[in-house]
Amino acid sequence: MKIFLGLPVLAVAAYFLASSAPEAPTGFDNKTNGLVDDATHAVDQTKFDEVEQISDGLGPLYNAQSCRECHQNPTSGGAAQGGELRVGHRGPGGKFENPEIPINHGSEIIKGRSLVNDRAICPSGAFPAAEIQERVPDSEHIHTFRVSLNLSGDGFVEAMTDRTFVDLAKAQCDKSHHKICGQVLYVPVVEAPGQTAVGRFGWKDQHASLLSFSGDAYLNEMGITNRLQPDEVTNICNTASEPNDTPGSDGLADVDHFARFVRATKAPPRDAHLAGTPKARQGGELFTKIGCAECHVETLTTASSGTKVNGGALTISDAMANKQFHPYGDFLLHDVGTGDGIVQSMTEHYGKKMYSITWKGLSVPEFEKTANKIRTAPLWGVRLRPRLMHDGASLTFSDAIVRHHGEAAHVTQKFERLKSSEKDALFEFLRSL
Numbered sequence: 001m002k003i004f005l006g007l008p009v010l011a012v013a014a015y016f017l018a019s020s021a022p023e024a025p026t027g028f029d030n031k032t033n034g035l036v037d038d039a040t041h042a043v044d045q046t047k048f049d050e051v052e053q054i055s056d057g058l059g060p061l062y063n064a065q066s067c068r069e070c071h072q073n074p075t076s077g078g079a080a081q082g083g084e085l086r087v088g089h090r091g092p093g094g095k096f097e098n099p100e101i102p103i104n105h106g107s108e109i110i111k112g113r114s115l116v117n118d119r120a121i122c123p124s125g126a127f128p129a130a131e132i133q134e135r136v137p138d139s140e141h142i143h144t145f146r147v148s149l150n151l152s153g154d155g156f157v158e159a160m161t162d163r164t165f166v167d168l169a170k171a172q173c174d175k176s177h178h179k180i181c182g183q184v185l186y187v188p189v190v191e192a193p194g195q196t197a198v199g200r201f202g203w204k205d206q207h208a209s210l211l212s213f214s215g216d217a218y219l220n221e222m223g224i225t226n227r228l229q230p231d232e233v234t235n236i237c238n239t240a241s242e243p244n245d246t247p248g249s250d251g252l253a254d255v256d257h258f259a260r261f262v263r264a265t266k267a268p269p270r271d272a273h274l275a276g277t278p279k280a281r282q283g284g285e286l287f288t289k290i291g292c293a294e295c296h297v298e299t300l301t302t303a304s305s306g307t308k309v310n311g312g313a314l315t316i317s318d319a320m321a322n323k324q325f326h327p328y329g330d331f332l333l334h335d336v337g338t339g340d341g342i343v344q345s346m347t348e349h350y351g352k353k354m355y356s357i358t359w360k361g362l363s364v365p366e367f368e369k370t371a372n373k374i375r376t377a378p379l380w381g382v383r384l385r386p387r388l389m390h391d392g393a394s395l396t397f398s399d400a401i402v403r404h405h406g407e408a409a410h411v412t413q414k415f416e417r418l419k420s421s422e423k424d425a426l427f428e429f430l431r432s433l
């Protein structure tokens with residue numbers, strides 16, 4: 001009681017404001033969260049689910065034919081088993097450098113991206129001699145797999161101001177006496193040249209905007225060039241005209257449909273049965289008590305209606321505004337000892353022309369600091385993920401938790417000291433998310 005009364009009046013007021021905001025809609029029902037109507041959401045989903053062909057611009061290098069292939073569990077917009085391979089090496093001074101991957105018998109070297117695509121459209125009947133499949137050369141000794149992520153509810157994450165993340169990082173660092181200090185990373189907003197915003201999407205917080213991410217994924221996962229990412233990774237055996245993604249009769253390109261689809265998804269709901277059991281509730285209390293919730297933050301609140309985010313490119317509408325949601329994540333970067341050593345490539349994510357633009361507050365040293373950091377995995381919907389952690393290498397909650405070292409070491413110690421019945425309760429809580 002004493003501590004509570006001791007809090008500054010403002011902090012108490014902010015606490016009540018946050019907790020009184022209406023709940024963001026949840027559900028795996030393929031219905032809109034209210035941003036658009038259900039008919040529009042269904043049209044956007046058709047685009048997200050569409051299987052692209054070579055004539056649409058698929059490839060030359062790619063991973064899958066549809067967004068849905070890697071984002072469909074349990075409904076379109078979820079996560080899935082699809083993952084990807086990233087590699088590189090350390091250069092002078094121990095800094096991470098992107099790989100150099102020769103293709104087509106060495107006639108071309110793919111540079112400037114850490115992603116290695118698993119598929120290619122040739123050799124084929126039309127191009128029998130074009131051997132463009134990427135393979136990892138011996139020089140690239142740093143490598144990781146990164147599993148796919150859930151997108152449902154991400155519209156609410158996008159609808160948060162940069163300030164909220166900056167304040168969260170500071171409060172977390174103060175409260176833990178500098179043991180846990182999430183990194184805020186400013187990243188380019190590709191649709192707003194020159195503008196940056198706080199990265200919150202991807203395992204490395206490489207994007208702030210769902211439209212930027214859609215353009216990036218369309219090129220790098222599917223090989224479809226678009227207005228945000230107009231340059232093919234290679235032109236060998238490429239025949240479709242550029243950019244592959246052009247606006248339809250409604251004036252919207254596929255990337256616009258993808259971004260609107262993700263923005264309008266509902267947040268993942270809890271397991272309705274488990275969430276209410278005494279065991280899961282006890283686990284939830286332990287989760288907070290031993291410090292998991294310092295990074296896996298239970299509740300966040302979106303900005304008010306009319307607020308501009310994404311460097312001014314997106315205005316928060318009534319449907320997304322002032323909603324509380326429960327991601328069990330802080331969307332900040334942490335070193336919990338699982339880092340893969342990889343610094344996200346700027347040209348891969350923000351386009352080959354990004355260096356011809358001056359981006360407000362973009363910092364190469366800040367990017368380099370992220371080499372061994374990973375965004376706190378948001379735990380909403382974690383019960384639907386059989387493969388855990390960025391590399392998918394942990395299969396049980398227990399295994400995932402004991403892999404937390406670094407900033408989380410003191411919390412992991414507390415977990416290890418729990419009685420086995422308390423650990424069971426904690427796992428039951430995780431199974432309810």
Ligand code: HEC
Nearest residue numbers: 063064067070082146147148201202203213217218221258
């Ligand atoms: C081959 C599998 C694959 C395909 C196809 C794919 N993605 Fe992803 N997606 C991933 C992986 C893996 C990640 C995590 C990437 C990372 O951060 O390293 C991801 C992350 C994302 C994120 C960030 C989510 C978050 O909460 O951080 C968004 C948004 C996204 N994808 C959208 C799309 C869209 C839109 C498409 C279609 C154009 C698409 N993806 C196609 C595998 C895929």
Ligand code: HEC
Nearest residue numbers: 292295334338374375376377388389390400407408411415
């Ligand atoms: C210092 C911040 C921090 C603390 C404290 C923390 N985590 Fe995490 N957690 C992370 C990060 C970062 C990841 C992603 C690591 C990776 O993928 O390599 C993660 C991943 C996870 C995952 C895997 C989720 C998935 O979708 O793959 C689980 C489960 C998890 N944490 C549970 C817990 C529990 C339970 C506690 C408390 C005992 C805890 N964490 C404490 C930062 C933290």
